[in-house]
Every structure is written in C-alpha cells, then in structure tokens.
Amino acid sequence: MFREEELRQGIELLFYAYRDFTGEPDAILDRHGLGRAHHRAIYFIGRNPGTTVTELLEILRITKQSLSRVLGHLVEHGYVLQRADPADRRRKQLTLSDKGKALEHELTSSQMDRFKRAYADAGEEAVEGFRRVLTGIVNPEDRARIRPPAIRGPGRS
Amino acid sequence: MFREEELRQGIELLFYAYRDFTGEPDAILDRHGLGRAHHRAIYFIGRNPGTTVTELLEILRITKQSLSRVLGHLVEHGYVLQRADPADRRRKQLTLSDKGKALEHELTSSQMDRFKRAYADAGEEAVEGFRRVLTGIVNPEDRARIRPPAIRGPGRS
DNA sequence: GATTTAAGGTCAACCATGTTGACTTAATTA
C-alpha cells in the first residue's frame, strides 16, 4: 500500500507541474491577446483537424456557450477555419489556418521542450511509469482519447 | 530522443489528468459554496500549518488581492484561523480549524483515492518514474517544495 | 530615535472564462 505522504506528494506534483506547464504558454498567449481557453481550443483543433464543436466540447468539458465565445474569437481573428462537413452539412469541420498553425507550433514547442528535458533526465523507463500512472488518474471513459505512443521497436523492454 | 508523438502524449496526459483530478473536489466544494481557489488555500495551509500569506502567495503564484478575497472568506466562515507569529508580529500564522480540517480531509481523501488506485494499478516502479518525470516538469526553483517521499522501511499500516 | 523596509490589508475597476436558461436555425433521420 501507499502511505499518505506518497499520495500527497502525487497531488502536489500534479499541482506544481500543471502550474509551471501552463506558465510559458500563458505568457506567449498574452502577447497575442489570447488566453488559456484559446490555447486549449487551438491545441485540440490542431491535433484533430476537422474536428467538430461537439467533439471539442467533450474533450474540454465546458459549455457550448463558453466554447463559442473563444472559438468565435479565433475564427474572427483568422486562427481557425470552419467548413461544412460534406457528409453532414450541419457539422462544421474545424481546422487551423497557417496563422493558427504557427501559433500552435509556438505554444506546443514550449511545452514539448519542457517534456523533452524532463523525459531525457528521467529516462525511458521512468517515462513509461509516468504514462501508466497518469493514465490511471484519468477517468476510464477518457483513456481512449489519449493516443498510444505508437510502435516502439521490439516492445517496451 | 523522443518523438513528437510521445511528447504530445505527455501534454495530453497532463491535461486530462488535471481535468479529472480536479473534477471531484470541485463537486464537493460546490456543495459547501466554495471554489477551486479555496481548495488550494485549504490544502496548502493544512499541509504547512502556521504558514504565512507571503509563503502561500509564492506557492499559488497569484496576487495578494486575489488570495485575500479567498482567505478572507475562509476565515470569516471558520475554516482558517490566524494568529500573530510571536517572533515577528507582522506575520500571521495560518492554520485550519477543525471545520477546515474536516473539509481538507474530505477533499484530499477524494484525490488520494484516485492516486491510490492509479499507483496500485501502475506498480511501485511506475510510481517512481511518475515522480521523476513530473519533478522534471516543475520549474527547478520549486522542486525543493515537493516533499521527498520520506523513508521507506517498515512504514505504517 | 528616525527612517526605511516588510508583511499584510483594503478599495475599486476590470477581464477571462466558466455557468444557467431560453430560444433559433438548418439539416438529417425516423
């Protein structure tokens, strides 16, 4: 079993990591006149090009009205493009414009750099442990959303 | 080196884990008429009894005015107690009342349960990897704030 | 002892981002 001290350490690690993980992007966004909510939308649209509003709502777990405000701004300022899904014209497929892609890249690079260092310092095996634990923290229904790290040579040693 | 896909997976894991990790406490807080900001204050005061406003500001990285609103509410409603530090009477030592401790316990239990399951499912070694990676994500200056998991030995339980 | 610094508090205005609730439109499905 795990002692309270170890469990609290987990809680605190998650708090501090998330705080610092969002710090740099927040500063970048600020220079563009955007906020963290815009970041989330941009990230997941970039990750799932052609995604719809409903899908985004499920990922972000916010209301349509809240997303609408953010998305409207992104479309208006040319970060995000909408086009009707030819198969179901009620749906709008969301994609990033070049401007949106550039910003996404800037934001994600900053966060990937942080992960690069942390992964490299911790080592391959630690990374696998990190994945296993954090996946266990996520609600089971949503674990499928997390893309598998794809194929890794002859199996995970 | 790590491929972009693996780094993005880290980003997404952190996003989903944090989202779900805060979900249950948010619901509990709601029943008490409190919000996430109150949770953070209660947690860190409970964890560091006698801590001061300045110390709390450093941990939470918010402004004095923002904390003041939250802290004022907690004191007013009897969750948090203040007393002057005898060594430096400008400082106020913050502690949880019994009512505050009860709420802290309710909130933290919910989060610890989540960690208990995740840790148990992932295994001891994975937990160590989780710690190593997340510590690397935290800004170096703040790594010292994270308590070491103490000595292993016979432990309690 | 007088001055400066530190800890804390306060008032006001504002902003970002979440919420609820009601209602509309257009397109698809039953």
Add this chain to the structure above:
DNA sequence: TAATTAAGTCAACATGGTTGACCTTAAATC
C-alpha cells in the same frame, strides 16, 4: 412529416484572476 441533432445566439451571472493606489503595523537599519 415529425423528431432529433449540430450549431449558434442573447442575456445574466459567478469565480477567480489582474492592475493600481493607498494604508497600517511592526521590524530592521541608519
């Protein structure tokens, strides 16, 4: 044709951040 679904809209409100200005008390320093 009727019901459902995807999306959008308007309004009001809550939470928790921000900046800026200013005050009090206590401690530290000159």
